[in-house]
Amino acid sequence: MEWIKDGNLDFLKKRKVEAREDAQKSVAEIMNRVKSGGDEALKAFTKQFDGIALEAIQVTEDQMTAAAARVPKPVLQAIKQAARNIRAFHEKQIPQSWTETVDQGVVLGQKVTPLDSVGVYVPGGTACYPSSVLMGAIPALVAGVKRVVLVSPPQKNGLIADGVLAAAHEIGIHEIYQVGGAQAIAALAYGTESIRSVNKIVGPGNLYVMLAKKYVFGDVAIDSLAGPSEIAVVADDSANPSWVAADLLSQAEHDRLSMPVLVTDSEPFGRQVEQEVEKQLKELPREAIASESANKQGKIILTANLQQAADVINQIAPEHLELATREPKEVLKFVRNAGAIFLGKYSSEPVGDYFAGPNHIIPTNGSARYASPLGVESFIKRSSIIEYSDEALQANGQAIAAFARFEGLEGHARAVEKRMKGAVIHE
């Protein structure tokens, strides 16, 4: 891990992953071919990229039940408990419709409606992430979305991973398609013979999935463009260096581009963590990935005090933030930019990745400056309600017409004036 002792955070400027032009071109081509070719194009791309000759695109109920039966009991139990926790947390996020009489004859309000349909992308290939199913789909279900669709690429055996199907089965998702990559995003956005299009697509994926989501953005909604993820730990010398090192590595094992960052006011503590990282790395199954992440992206940032540490955090805007200090809430006060915040030394990041309830689909790559974790808000929309009585229109019509006319929009002024008594000017 690289030490930074002079407050120079220039490394943040290099965080952005520039999409290569050739990747953008291939994605545009995939999108167009799925638009015109439908299911046939989906199957051709699945053969080409996943090496699988799909017979059916949709997963059957029998396949789901069989998959669930193959998942070990304790894991199924953990999935069930996690699903309960995630549902309970997201139920606290449901916004309410309201209307209010704000003035004589003036009623204003907001009507909250769930989206009609949503597609959840679950990464696949070599990995199996039932947690992504829970985190992507449960907030949509809690929001009241009627049609929640799952897509995930088939594994080498030609099926979506058991754990993914088991998690979907557990929470009552029945519409699942075994396609992945940019072609799955195209199908969700534009529809094919088998897959009806949806209003919004969420969930993380690889570079091609990300570029495909940017491509369809504006035709449908998307959650965000996921990039390399971060964990930042703010720790003082009261923290346990072995625990902190393990948490840094839990992020590092995700991806070579993941960035594990320790921000501390204690240089000796930083050195202990550094040694622990090196020690624990050697015993990790995913050592190759984790060590590249730790060595190339990892940072230990030394600050004069913990308030300065919070300033550093606000510039990093990390996806995950652990506050492993004596008084974590004192540091929390100064934190503005972070996706998920873990308070105190027992709140290890994986607690949130799987289990606690808050979402693990969190803004990455510094976008916690302006974005929120996935949640019920991601799956509802608000309509404004405006109701003026005759009386209210008479009282305010002149001001409205004057404003409209000043903007050169005579038609707007007249629409109001037509309703005004004794002032029917333009008929």
Place this chain on the structure above:
Amino acid sequence: MEWIKDGNLDFLKKRKVEAREDAQKSVAEIMNRVKSGGDEALKAFTKQFDGIALEAIQVTEDQMTAAAARVPKPVLQAIKQAARNIRAFHEKQIPQSWTETVDQGVVLGQKVTPLDSVGVYVPGGTACYPSSVLMGAIPALVAGVKRVVLVSPPQKNGLIADGVLAAAHEIGIHEIYQVGGAQAIAALAYGTESIRSVNKIVGPGNLYVMLAKKYVFGDVAIDSLAGPSEIAVVADDSANPSWVAADLLSQAEHDRLSMPVLVTDSEPFGRQVEQEVEKQLKELPREAIASESANKQGKIILTANLQQAADVINQIAPEHLELATREPKEVLKFVRNAGAIFLGKYSSEPVGDYFAGPNHIIPTNGSARYASPLGVESFIKRSSIIEYSDEALQANGQAIAAFARFEGLEGHARAVEKRMKGAVIHE
């Protein structure tokens, strides 16, 4: 206006404006030149596109005060009252932070934080839209955004329109740059010598502005990709055909591509509105624009009843919806997709465009299926809070580790197990 009596809504499929490839290329070039050339590039593009040789990029306080003094008193009064109404409505939207003990030793919550900085794009050129200033900036100010920046292209006289500066002055915006087009979006996203970059860019603009917003999406946040706008009026024969026609035209006068739609269960009423539209059109200053919109985009859709009318509305997902029926709230029950909903015959659309309080920056082009009007939500973000005590970690650690291990993420499992008593496995 075109009559549709058979329920065929295929015209909706043609709504999408395909971005021409040459426009995308010019935008990419503009973005790159501003990234590398900074202020000089901004000035060169302003000369090229707006015909103005800028001396200074930033507007001075003196220029703002002078502009405000040139705006007629009744208009200033209307701006002030509108600003008060808009502020009052958006103050009802402020979400609150919360934490809650959900279980023994488990505290979860959400911390709400305003964005640090926001740029509001205000269209200019031949138009002057102080209302866009109010609607774009007030929700950001209410959210608590510290730095709210305005950009708008200079008019032919080399200055931003008086009304725009007056509205900004009224609500306390002091950082204003006289640049527009894609180059202004580039400056806001990537920064120049004069303009520091912002976290989010909002506000409508022309095709180039829209393409530029799509380009920067992912580097910064944007509100939405604005396209041609719609008004849909659901009316029965209790409505006033002259008023309904005037409201349809108030949308039509915006843009040749605007779509005014009447949905009614009464053919005679539809014919009356049609005649009124033709009559009123002839007397409109913006007749050329409004008649192209009404003739080429306008529709009168006849339905068997008002519930069917609501189904049609849900497919259109209009930006603006007026319910001018005997029982508007009965129709409202069935409406799922609409940006702003105006109830009853006195609630003319311009009431909301300028004055009532809800935002007039509303999802266009059918995106009300999945998006909301601009609001305080657009300018805040949520951070999840997770706090597990020692006790909570001990109680749940095993399940979390089992889940992580099942996903093949051993490092995640170990981070949790290191904290478990009597189960320190991997040290």
